[in-house]
Amino acid sequence: MLIVEDDDDSREMLGELVASYGHLAVPAANADEALAHVRLQKPDLAFIDLGLPQLGGCELARLLRLAMADTPGLKTRLVALTGYSDREMRESAGAAGFDAYVVKPIMPEALEALLRA
Amino acid sequence: MPESAALLLTRLDDLRRAERRAASARMVSVAGHLAGTPLNVIAGRAALIRADPSPETIEENLRRIEEQVERMAQRMRRLIDYFGLNEPLSEHRAVGAILAECQALYSPVAELKGVTLLVEPRGADQLHIEAEVSELILTSLLSLAVRKTAPGQSITLSAAAHGPRSVVFELSLPVLDVPHNFERFEPPEHGIGYDPCTLETCWTCLGLARRIGGTLAIVKAASGSGATLHFACAHD
Numbered sequence: 001m002l003i004v005e006d007d008d009d010s011r012e013m014l015g016e017l018v019a020s021y022g023h024l025a026v027p028a029a030n031a032d033e034a035l036a037h038v039r040l041q042k043p044d045l046a047f048i049d050l051g052l053p054q055l056g057g058c059e060l061a062r063l064l065r066l067a068m069a070d071t072p073g074l075k076t077r078l079v080a081l082t083g084y085s086d087r088e089m090r091e092s093a094g095a096a097g098f099d100a101y102v103v104k105p106i107m108p109e110a111l112e113a114l115l116r117a
Numbered sequence: 118m119p120e121s122a123a124l125l126l127t128r129l130d131d132l133r134r135a136e137r138r139a140a141s142a143r144m145v146s147v148a149g150h151l152a153g154t155p156l157n158v159i160a161g162r163a164a165l166i167r168a169d170p171s172p173e174t175i176e177e178n179l180r181r182i183e184e185q186v187e188r189m190a191q192r193m194r195r196l197i198d199y200f201g202l203n204e205p206l207s208e209h210r211a212v213g214a215i216l217a218e219c220q221a222l223y224s225p226v227a228e229l230k231g232v233t234l235l236v237e238p239r240g241a242d243q244l245h246i247e248a249e250v251s252e253l254i255l256t257s258l259l260s261l262a263v264r265k266t267a268p269g270q271s272i273t274l275s276a277a278a279h280g281p282r283s284v285v286f287e288l289s290l291p292v293l294d295v296p297h298n299f300e301r302f303e304p305p306e307h308g309i310g311y312d313p314c315t316l317e318t319c320w321t322c323l324g325l326a327r328r329i330g331g332t333l334a335i336v337k338a339a340s341g342s343g344a345t346l347h348f349a350c351a352h353d
Contacts, residue, residue, distance in 0.1 A: 009185065010154050013161040020168045051150070083153025084146055104153030108164035 001115070002026045002046040004034040004060065005081065006053055014047060017108060021115055031055035032064070038064060042074050045115065047102075050082040050093065057082070058096035065097040079114060081106065127226075130260045134314070137321050148196060155189040158182075170307025207249035207353055212276045212284055215252055219274065223259045231268030234259075237275040244352040250329045254322045254348055255286060261318045262290050279349060288346040293344035295319055295335060302309050319346075326350065 001023045005011035008029075015025035026041055028034040028105050030083055038046070046064070050057035068074045079100045080093040093101050100114065146162040149287040162178040162185075227234040256276070262272045270291045279285040294312050299319045331350035338344055 007154050009181070009188075013158045013165075013181070017161045020165060034184055074213045081157075083150030085149060086142075086146055103149075105156035105160045107160055111161075 002028060002034060002037055002041070002043040002076070004028045004031070004046060004052065004057070005049040006030060006051070007049070010049075016113075017111060018115065021112055023115060030058040034060060035067070037061060038067060038074070038076060039071070042071075043076050045077045045079065047079050047081050048098075049082070050080050050089070058092055058098075061093070061096040061098050077117075130264075130279050132157075133257070134317065137317065137353050139211050141164055151192045152189055155185040155192070158185045170203075172302070176339070181238060192238065207247060209245040210248035211242060212244045212246060212352070215236075215246070215248060215255065216242065216274065216276060218252070219255050219259055223263060224255065227263050227266075227272070230263060230266075232263060232266045234263070234270035235271060235273040237273065239275050239277040241276040241352075244278060244348055245353045247329045249333075250325050251348075251350060254325050254333070255288075257318055257322050258288050258346055258348070261315060262288055265292055265294075265315070267292070278352070282351050283349050284352045286344040288348075289343065290346070291341070291343045293346075295344070299323075299335060322348065 001018045003011055003014045005014065005027075006029055008042055008060070011027050011029065015027050018025040026037050026043060028037050033053065034046070034048070037043070039060065048057045048060055052060065055063075057080060061080070064078060065074065068076065078098045079102055080098040081104060082089060082093075083101055083104045085103045090101050102110065102114070160180050162182045166175050166178045216236050216238055220234065224234050252311055259272075259274065266272050272291070273289045274286065276284055276286045293315070295315050296311065299311075299316060300323060319333065319335070326333045326348055331348065334347045334349075336345045336347060
């Protein structure tokens with residue numbers, strides 16, 4: 001599971017929580033790190049904070065979709081993580097290629113359900 | 118006054134309401150974003166304690182939760198400061214001049230609707246108060262009053278000194294469908310069933326009043342469906 005989150009506390013906590021459910025958590029603090037990890041690790045799922053610095057979450061999702069189209073065997077579900085619940089933001093995330101959209105705080109039960117899906 | 122002028126005033130009021138709604142929505146959205154990340158960490162840390170309730174895990178995660186609580190409190194304080202009193206205030210003007218402007222602006226519209234608008238300075242006309250925010254509050258409340266009052270009825274706007282440092286503006290309406298505790302809904306009312314536009318105007322005016330250290334209160338008439346809106350602020 002790839003966790004792309006620039007906030008150290010949030011990234012660390014998500015990593016520990018994902019690990020407590022028995023999954024391997026790969027942390028990334030920005031889009032560059034995320035792109036490098038995706039090519040190497042081929043994660044099943046990526047939680048991506050929409051408010052990443054420099055290259056934002058939606059731009060990262062677009063790049064990951066392009067990478068998936070070019071890389072056989074790379075099929076990662078993309079989950080947007082954000083504090084914003086506006087319809088506009090949801091639509092932007094959907095258009096960027098996210099499979100799911102989660103408004104923070106993500107409750108542990110919801111996280112577990114996403115990991116099981 | 119031509120009808121087009123009345124229409125213009127109505128449209129200006131609509132635009133002002135739309136602007137208020139957009140600002141409120143933006144503020145709620147930003148507040149949600151600011152609180153979301155610390156709350157996310159708190160919820161996750163609580164789940165980690167539940168999954169492994171060993172003393173070490175509890176101790177470490179509680180420490181991290183406390184950090185996030187402090188972080189969230191800091192963010193909320195910054196947000197409150199931003200929407201608080203740190204903005205430089207505008208020029209001060211005489212209450213009499215402010216009332217005269219309100220009357221000049223709203224009497225023609227009220228007249229077109231068949232509503233009588235009475236303005237009474239009650240001896241406070243020479244007192245000086247903050248002008249920009251006070252005028253916004255009074256014109257918003259007058260828009261609401263003219264809209265809600267039926268032809269043949271009257272509304273009264275007055276201003277009087279209150280104590281050594283305050284001016285109280287009173288706007289009396291024959292009908293106002295809003296709870297006296299509009300600021301904080303409590304059972305059994307919860308605000309359900311009240312006109313959302315009226316509530317929105319009252320909340321906005323309360324927020325504006327607080328920016329200048331003032332207050333807004335609603336006193337329901339002892340009999341009938343009328344009410345008086347009390348806007349109080351400091352004078353020089």
